[in-house]
Amino acid sequence: MTIKLSKIINDWVTDESKIIDFGCGDGSLLKELMDTKNVLGYGVEISDSKIQKCITNGVPVIKQDIDKGIDEFKSSNFDLSIMARSIQCLKNPNLALNDMLKLSKRCVVTLPNLGYWRCRISLISGAMPVTPELPSSWYETENIHLCTIRDFESLCESEGIKIKDKVFLNKNGNQSRFVSINPNLMAVEGVYLLEK
Numbered sequence: 001m002t003i004k005l006s007k008i009i010n011d012w013v014t015d016e017s018k019i020i021d022f023g024c025g026d027g028s029l030l031k032e033l034m035d036t037k038n039v040l041g042y043g044v045e046i047s048d049s050k051i052q053k054c055i056t057n058g059v060p061v062i063k064q065d066i067d068k069g070i071d072e073f074k075s076s077n078f079d080l081s082i083m084a085r086s087i088q089c090l091k092n093p094n095l096a097l098n099d100m101l102k103l104s105k106r107c108v109v110t111l112p113n114l115g116y117w118r119c120r121i122s123l124i125s126g127a128m129p130v131t132p133e134l135p136s137s138w139y140e141t142e143n144i145h146l147c148t149i150r151d152f153e154s155l156c157e158s159e160g161i162k163i164k165d166k167v168f169l170n171k172n173g174n175q176s177r178f179v180s181i182n183p184n185l186m187a188v189e190g191v192y193l194l195e196k
Helices: 003-012 028-037 048-056 071-076 093-103 117-124 149-158 177-181
Strands: 018-022 040-045 061-063 078-084 104-112 162-169 189-195
Touching: 003 028, 003 078, 003 104, 003 162, 003 189, 018 028, 018 071, 018 093, 028 040, 040 048, 048 061, 071 093, 078 093, 093 104, 093 149, 093 189, 149 162, 149 189, 162 177
Parallel strands: 018 040, 018 078, 040 061, 078 104
Antiparallel strands: 104 189, 162 189
């Protein structure tokens, strides 16, 4: 995760809140939030090697396949749930979004934008895109539900999920006025703060 992306998320996190991070990877985002915001954080991850990195980073982590459900966390009353760069890897992203918003008042979701102009050129040329945000070849990728900014916002609307804030990032991980004019074409990544 880039420093700029973690700063955006950090700005949306309240001090001393209770957070769960789905698809937490090596736990670096949670570790940063624990250090800077004094949050009580828990990670959920399926990869054994990433779980080991969480443990090394001092991040509490649970091994769980999010596609199999997250009901066991319902009684925990989280303030915020996070799914950074993971939602496109799920079989049922719509169910995961709704489940996250049953666990917490708000959630943060980040996703790579398949509508980004370089991705479109790759598709037009007859190849699946490979970018820093989508680094694997089609046969190696964990991504099964790639979408565009427009697709994701349509999903939120159809599920009755409110977009409280959103930030669009360019290829350098920065916000820019140019990207905000047409994020579906120009943004490499979308960052969303959602609530029901």
